[in-house]
Amino acid sequence: MKSADLTRFCAGSLAGYPLRTGLMFLAMAIGVASVVILTALGEGARIYVSQQFSSLGTHLLIVIPGRSETTGGPPPLLGETPRDLTIDDAMALLRSSAVRKVAPIMIGGALVSYENRSREVFIMGSTPDLYDVRDLKIAQGRFLPKGDVDRAEAVCVLGQKLKTELFGNTSPLGRFVRIGQRRFRVIGVLTKKGQSLGMDISDVAIIPVASSSALFNQSSLFRILIQAANTDAVARAKRSVLETIRNRHDGEDDITIITQDALLSTFDRILKVLTYAVAAIAAISLTVAGILIMNIMLIAVSQRTAEIGLLKAIGAPGSQIMRIFISESAMLSLVGAAAGLIVSALGVMVIGRLFPFFPVRAPFWAPVAAVAVAVGAGLLFGWLPAKRAADFDPVLALSSR
Amino acid sequence: MIRLEGIERIFEVGDETVYALSNVDLTVEQGEYVSIMGPSGSGKSTLLNILGLLDRPDKGVYHFEDIDTIHLSDKQQAHVRRHKIGFIFQFFHLVARLTAEQNVELPMILAGIDARERKQRVHEALGRMGLNERMKHRPDQLSGGQRQRVAIARSTIMNPAIILADEPTGNLDRASGMDVIRTIEDLNKQGMTVVMVTHDPELGGRTGRQVRMEDGRIIRDTSDERALA
Numbered sequence: 001m002k003s004a005d006l007t008r009f010c011a012g013s014l015a016g017y018p019l020r021t022g023l024m025f026l027a028m029a030i031g032v033a034s035v036v037i038l039t040a041l042g043e044g045a046r047i048y049v050s051q052q053f054s055s056l057g058t059h060l061l062i063v064i065p066g067r068s069e070t071t072g073g074p075p076p077l078l079g080e081t082p083r084d085l086t087i088d089d090a091m092a093l094l095r096s097s098a099v100r101k102v103a104p105i106m107i108g109g110a111l112v113s114y115e116n117r118s119r120e121v122f123i124m125g126s127t128p129d130l131y132d133v134r135d136l137k138i139a140q141g142r143f144l145p146k147g148d149v150d151r152a153e154a155v156c157v158l159g160q161k162l163k164t165e166l167f168g169n170t171s172p173l174g175r176f177v178r179i180g181q182r183r184f185r186v187i188g189v190l191t192k193k194g195q196s197l198g199m200d201i202s203d204v205a206i207i208p209v210a211s212s213s214a215l216f217n218q219s220s221l222f223r224i225l226i227q228a229a230n231t232d233a234v235a236r237a238k239r240s241v242l243e244t245i246r247n248r249h250d251g252e253d254d255i256t257i258i259t260q261d262a263l264l265s266t267f268d269r270i271l272k273v274l275t276y277a278v279a280a281i282a283a284i285s286l287t288v289a290g291i292l293i294m295n296i297m298l299i300a301v302s303q304r305t306a307e308i309g310l311l312k313a314i315g316a317p318g319s320q321i322m323r324i325f326i327s328e329s330a331m332l333s334l335v336g337a338a339a340g341l342i343v344s345a346l347g348v349m350v351i352g353r354l355f356p357f358f359p360v361r362a363p364f365w366a367p368v369a370a371v372a373v374a375v376g377a378g379l380l381f382g383w384l385p386a387k388r389a390a391d392f393d394p395v396l397a398l399s400s401r
Numbered sequence: 402m403i404r405l406e407g408i409e410r411i412f413e414v415g416d417e418t419v420y421a422l423s424n425v426d427l428t429v430e431q432g433e434y435v436s437i438m439g440p441s442g443s444g445k446s447t448l449l450n451i452l453g454l455l456d457r458p459d460k461g462v463y464h465f466e467d468i469d470t471i472h473l474s475d476k477q478q479a480h481v482r483r484h485k486i487g488f489i490f491q492f493f494h495l496v497a498r499l500t501a502e503q504n505v506e507l508p509m510i511l512a513g514i515d516a517r518e519r520k521q522r523v524h525e526a527l528g529r530m531g532l533n534e535r536m537k538h539r540p541d542q543l544s545g546g547q548r549q550r551v552a553i554a555r556s557t558i559m560n561p562a563i564i565l566a567d568e569p570t571g572n573l574d575r576a577s578g579m580d581v582i583r584t585i586e587d588l589n590k591q592g593m594t595v596v597m598v599t600h601d602p603e604l605g606g607r608t609g610r611q612v613r614m615e616d617g618r619i620i621r622d623t624s625d626e627r628a629l630a
């Protein structure tokens with residue numbers, strides 16, 4: 001039997017029973033579509049999270065005072081509280097060629113008020129470099145002015161939400177707000193950027209770090225954000241930061257450095273595993289579709305008993321009959337899988353339209369794997385009915401009508 | 402051409418052992434026209450199934466054109482059926498979803514014959530059956546007689562050595578039955594060996610040789626009588 005004839009014969013018998021064929025086709029299509037769409041959602045979540053991390057700024061290192069480690073032995077006689085990170089520490093880091101920008105951050109809470117409105121928010125003391133390091137965007141006015149880090153200029157930049165709460169729709173530029181006991185001139189407003197690393201930066205006021213030092217009467221930094229010269233320099237920057245701080249802190253490694261890479265790759269791993277898990281769950285639906293195919297194929301075989309008997313009588317050996325029936329389930333799975341791919345492409349498109357900020361995208365392996373599992377299930381579960389058909393006793397088969 | 406010796410076929414029905422065929426010897430020569438008659442349950446259909454390699458005897462020897470068929474594999478037996486044997490059934494056994502043309506084509510498709518040659522042979526065969534106008538019709542659009550003639554065209558399309566017919570007129574009215582019989586007899590006149598199972602004595606009477614069976618045995622064979630006479 002030639003392949004073209006086999007294909008035509010199988011297509012003919014599939015078309016001969018439209019309801020049965022339609023049901024199997026539907027099961028396969030839904031199975032494949034669900035695998036692809038679910039993995040697309042998982043992959044979308046992964047991309048979404050890494051985009052969120054990238055919005056922190058590129059090649060970012062975060063330096064936190066103190067060190068998480070386990071120490072043993074009896075408690076030391078003298079206290080071992082970590083040394084504070086100071087503005088001078090931060091500025092010393094700039095000497096390394098691996099470090100491009102440094103943004104010290106000092107955090108405190110204070111009441112910000114304008115006329116009769118006031119709002120308790122985080123006040124972030126920093127330098128103009130913060131703008132690039134955290135990849136901020138200005139909606140109105142400008143960011144902190146460049147100049148001496150130690151100069152406590154009385155200017156501030158407001159987050160979008162804070163601005164709206166205090167000023168409504170009027171422009172705040174040039175107005176004075178009161179932060180704590182001091183007056184600051186508003187020179188800029190940030191765009192709405194949303195949440196990042198657990199802090200809503202649309203609800204803060206940013207002031208020069210020297211001003212915040214005076215305002216909160218402290219010298220210790222909350223953390224230091226560092227932008228490495230480039231991606232390759234991140235490791236070198238990390239080493240040089242450790243070394244510089246150790247030199248300045250009497251040989252103590254009392255800081256923790258978080259690289260964005262480390263964070264990202266952790267989340268990346270978690271979400272990849274989640275995507276695989278979701279894909280595996282969806283693959284179960286494909287297996288269910290396979291079992292449905294087996295069921296319906298078994299019914300088909302018993303309904304077509306007389307035809308099988310006839311095929312045997314006119315010279316088809318068992319192996320040929322098996323080939324016919326396996327080809328039928330394989331063809332059905334293939335066509336069903338193709339339809340599933342089309343449905344999933346449409347589904348992904350619709351989800352993309354509905355949630356434009358969420359990057360739904362099926363990874364390249366998902367459709368390949370889905371189709372492979374679909375055809376595999378078709379072959380595997382088509383085998384039993386085909387075997388049964390091949391083993392029919394032709395005399396009995398012919399006597400059934 | 403066909404030589405059966407000591408054929409035995411046993412079925413287990415419940416606890417009982419039924420001898421469908423016991424100690425059957427039969428020889429059929431090329432070009433013969435043989436009818437096998439007998440009451441139902443006499444084993445005539447079983448004998449036909451064994452002749453057609455659809456069933457295997459439990460005991461005995463079956464030589465088909467000097468091939469020992471008992472020891473052929475399933476695939477080899479299928480090969481003999483495909484090229485040497487044509488079947489005509491009481492219930493036609495046409496595939497309902499295929500047209501007359503496609504039904505006749507089926508054995509050639511299984512044999513892997515070229516599409517162009519298939520088409521030509523199908524047209525010739527259906528033409529001989531007078532079914533040129535009906536080629537594109539499906540079985541349910543054909544009369545009983547027409548269906549059986551499509552089945553005959555199918556059974557002869559591979560130019561078999563022998564035609565095995567099981568009650569070929571059993572499902573037809575008299576007129577179309579006679580039509581079908583004449584078609585089969587024409588084939589026989591062209592040199593095709595025909596073995597036909599029937600319980601209709603009138604049909605049996607038309608054949609050149611009659612074999613009568615009862616209880617799984619051949620009780621009368623006109624060719625033996627001739628040989629004796």
